[in-house]
Amino acid sequence: MNAFAHHRKFLTVVFCLAGLFAFSLPVLATTPKKTTIDVARTTEVTGPVIYLGDVSNITAPDFFKEELARIDLGKSPRAGRMKQLSGERIKASINAMGLKASDMNIQVPARVFVKRAAQELDPSRVEKALGQFLSGFFPKGDFKVKTFSVRGIELYPQGDLSLVFDKRYTPSNTGRLSVHVEVWVDGVKEGRLTATGSLSQFKPVVVAARRLERGQAITPADVTLRDMDVFGLEPNILTAVDQVLGMVMTRTIDKGDCVARDEFKQAPVFEKGAVIKLVAQKNRLSIVTLGVCKEDGYPGQPVTVENLTSGKLVRGLVTKDGTVEVVF
Structure with a gap:
């Protein structure tokens, strides 16, 4: 009984090994004997350099396939643009590897057209980034981009796109906006934009509550505060009523006009002849x-x-x- 069981177990192992060997035969039979390179007539690439692996289908042992795929065929065109490659030049680059012609099967069109993949930059993205940049100058957020336009937008390579604003920029007293923006993709500068427009910033401003005559001493009833866009106003406008109380007007202003610092003087303690x-x-x-x-x-x-x-x-x-x- 025991001998028969051992014999049957041995036969089972032999048949399993034979089955596995037979199963592997088709795989071995399909292993290619030659290296084949089939270059496409049209291809789209994403990187700054065109490699053979980008434009062709390569069949070869893994270690050799990697070397062939890394053959440099030149720089890629600008994003969204197309470039032509000579089929003879591609063959020459492959043959420079020193392979035997009998071991290679190369199919290359006379002309190969390569296009660089691209991404678009929406102006609204620039405007949003601009608002974040300007918030550094207006921490209270009391500003608004009234008008906005951007010049210089192009197609950019695919990748992580970021915007870098000119650190030398400072807001204009008039609210006029003009700032340069660099476009970077995957850490490489790819272009430069110019964002223009105008800003508004509303603040309480001292204005005349009634017509104020020249030589008139200002009382609390003569002035009030009103929210106004301070961009474009006189640089010496005032934002607190107590800055002008007791002062004397140096010129006449109408109701609703801003009371500027150079439109009044300090009231004298006493006048001439006192x-x-x-x-x-x-x-x-x-x-x-x-x-x-x-x-x-x-x-x-x-x-x-x-x-x-x-x-x-x-x-x-x-x-x-x-x-x-x-x-x-």
Whole structure:
């Protein structure tokens, strides 16, 4: 019993091995004896260099197939463009490998046409990237791209496309927009664009709440704040009402007009001809008398005063409380 079982097991193993050997015979029979290269007449490539493997179907042992596929046939055309290759040049590049003609079967058209695959850049993508770039100058996000256009967009090679904005750019006070943008694909600079347009930025601005006459001192009822596009306005506009209260207008402006810094001056503590207190100090000695101001007096500014006691003209500094201090 045991001997018979061992004999049957041995036969089973032999038949399995024979079956496996027989199954492998068709594979061995189909192994090619020659290297074949069939070059297509038209091909689309993605990389910057045209390789034989890009334009042909190669049948060869794996290690040799890789070497053939890496044969350099020259630079690729620009993205979206086409380039012609000479069939004789392709054959010459293959033959330069030093292979025997009897071991090779090469099929090459007289002319091979190679096109570079491309991707398009949507202007809306540039506009979106521009908004992110400008947010670095306007961290509060209180700006808007009113008008936008872009020049220089082309077809670009396939790959990871990125936009790099000119770091030297600074926003214009007028809101005019003009910035250069580099286009990079897979770490290679592929072009340059110019984005143009205009910006708006709304901020509260001090405006006249009523018509303000020249020489009029400004009160809280004379001015108010209104949201306005600050681009294109005078560079010396004001954004806080307390900056102008008590000031005197230097020209007449209409209701709703912006109150600019150069349209008013500081109100004097006293006007020319006013009788003021004149204080003269020397060491610990202090003399107080009256005087007539010969010009308008402003806090911290020098002014000429006639001493009513002596009739002499003296110079002193105006204080906030309306006196003039003379230091000997």
